Amino acid sequence: MIGLTLGNRYVIEENVGIGGMAIVYKAKDTLLNRYVAVKVLKNEFMDDEEFLKKFAMEAQSAASLSHQNIVSVYDVGSSTIDNKKYNYIVMEYIDGKTLKDIINEKGALEPEYIANIGFQIAAAIEAAHKNGVIHRDIKPHNILINSDNIAKVTDFGIARISSSATITYTSTVLGTVHYISPEQAKGKFIDEKSDIYSLGVVLYEMATGKVPFDAENAVGIALKHIQDPLIDPKSINNSIPDGLNEIIIKAMEKNPGDRFENATEIKIALLNYRNYKANYNDDLEKTERIGVIKDEDIEDKKDTKAIYNMPKEEDEEEKHPKKKEKEKGKFFKTYILPIILALLVIVVAVVAVKAFNGELKLFGKDKVKAPNLLDYTYSEAEELLKEEYEEYDLGLEIVESDGEDNSEEGKIINQDPAAGTEIKKGTTIKVSISSGEEEVTVTNLKDLTREAAIAEINRLGLKRGAVQDQYSDTVPNGIVISQEPEEGAVVAPGSTVTIVVSKGVKPKNPKMQDVTGFTVDRATSILNELGLVVSYNKEYSDNVEVDRVIKQSISPDTEVQQGQKVVLTVSLGPEETPTEAEENNSTTNATFSINTSDIMEGAFDVRITSKDGNTIYKKRHNTNEGKNIDIDISNVPVGKYDIFIAGEYYNTVTVQ
DSSP states (O other): OTTOEETTTEEEEEEEEEOSSEEEEEEEETTTTEEEEEEEEOGGGTTOHHHHHHHHHHHHHHHTOOOTTBOOEEEEEEEEETTEEEEEEEEEOOOEEEHHHHHHHHSSOOHHHHHHHHHHHHHHHHHHHHTTOOOSOOOGGGEEEETTOOEEEOOTTHHHHHHHHTOOSSGGGHHHHTTOOHHHHTTOOOOHHHHHHHHHHHHHHHHHSSOSOOOSSHHHHHHHHHHSOOOOHHHHOTTSOHHHHHHHHHHTOSSGGGSOSSHHHHHHHHHTGGGOOOOOSOGGGSOOOOOOOOGGGOOOOOOOOOOOOOOOOOSHHHHSHHHHHHHHHHHIIIIIHHHHHHHHHHHHHHHHHHHHTTOOOTTOSSEEEOOOOTTOBHHHHHHHHHHHSGGGTOEEEEEEOSSOOOSOTTBEEEEESOTTOEEETTOEEEEEEOOOSOOEEOOOOTTSBHHHHHHHHHHTTOEEEEEEEEOOSSSOTTBEEEEESOTTOEEOTTOEEEEEEEOOSOOSSOBOOOOTTSBHHHHHHHHHHTTOEEEEEEEOOSSSOTTBEEEESSOTTOBOOTTOEEEEEEEOOSOOOOOHHHHSOOEEEEEEEEEOTTSOSSEEEEEEEETTSOEEEEEEEEGGGOSEEEEEEEEEESEEEEEEETTEEEEEEEEO
16 A cells, blocks of 8 residues: 555555554645545455445544544545555544553553543544534544644544444454443443443543453453443552542443433533532432431331221021021021032132143242243343343343353353243343354464465465565565464454565666556556655646646656656646637736645645746745635736646636
8 A cells, every 4th residue: 555646646655553444544645735644444345335335424424523632534535546446534644642552651640631631532522422423432542642632532423334334242343342331232222421431431541551341352341341340440549539530430330321411511520520529310329328216216106997886786686696597507508608619629620720831820929930041132131031021020140151152142142040940039040142153363474475375364264355565675575574463363253364475675776667648546656666756747738638647757768766756747638718708818806715724734835827837926825824815916817827836736716
């Protein structure tokens, strides 16, 4: 990629980072003469049309966000070079470090610094949420800190795509799983509260130098977010002020309803972190002090029974008690007793049959057969117990799997007690969840031939990515120089491995190639391979197509040196036929406007020329003059005029 030009304007200069879905490069925007960051999608996503469509939509959505603590998105596009397609986004270039780098270097950070950076991150999240954008992947890796300690949050909008299309619970995304919310780990509905939880994890790591939950694999980490209690950050670092400690704990509440209501609330809390004291909206969540109850405070309860005055009955029973009792006994034995005995036999028979079949619980609703939870996800099992076994108050506890398995990731592979076992009311069922297929450790591919490296990738069950060719002064031709992922990395089966193969020693003094007639992208690529620095002039041509090279400043077959500059004259296509207004000699007052928002800060030269090449205006301006600079010129002949900024073509204006 180094040396390639994307979109006819972004010259790739160096690799500055690799993420889960893209590689980030520092590039020069030749049109506006400034540095930008270009994020190029990895090969495995290039052929997924639906992913690319969503990627473009989300990047455009993120481009609408404008905030001092959010990395700006400038452009989205794709370029095809040498029959290979590159999809990319162009962002603001930040010269600094990630927050993760700073934590790795310094460990636990000072409270004032934590509150300052946390405030800026919260401000960025607040701006995004107000625009309907949820980040979904807040982590120190996505927070850039410049030399003035200004925090810039990146990947807004793009995180939604990575969370739905690229994040799987394997070791390749441990950096993301450390910061996900409990509801995100369960695969439930995600809203703004999820970003607040992730911000809480970032604050925790800044305060203690470590993440709050860790395990050997991503599934283990996710489970701890769901079920493990949070270790008080102050118990790890006792220099943390109480207020900051409470802010972190409240942000990381497992129940979203117990967290800060929104990003504005946590931002304000961080502004006054030393005096902050958490309080919850639900009074039932609070712990209240109860005084000692004295004996004299307890009043004896008096039994209050209802008294009924029954009227006396003077009937035949009082007059002839023995006769009446005898008649009653005879009637009972003759008619009532046989009916009762028959009903009793029927009831006993029905009860016996139902009890034998398990349909009747003879001792009330204290026991039930354990449901079969195998192949359910945790959330599905939880829902099953809630809907069909609510009266038995069954619990669910996750324990890690004893070993690797080939079940689908996230599915329950074992339960205790087993399905069908009779269990008591209130029993907690312990389940193990699959972490997916066995992971693969990448071997060393360096110093192998191209063919041997590809064979080893296939043997490991991995997928071969792009094979890049590169000159090397130390590695012989055809031998692997580098690989990605590196040796020892643990990845999921089928993961992509890319290799860079040596082309041998680069010729010291190559000869200039003839690139006239080539497209500007193709010509630039060829000349970059020779180690030349390319710049451009543009002019109209009736014979050469738009964006093709008309001429070059160094003649073909001339010996050239590394770093030598070559100027390509690129066609603007045929000049439009002059209108009647352009052919007459009338003049007018004209205004030429320049937008400075995309121009590198500082001074720059502006030159305006007529169609015949005559300069009508030349002057130095500065970006501090404002976002828009209007240049007024009197008595300008009607016609077309070209504007050049810092020697580069900027725009054509028609004066009428």
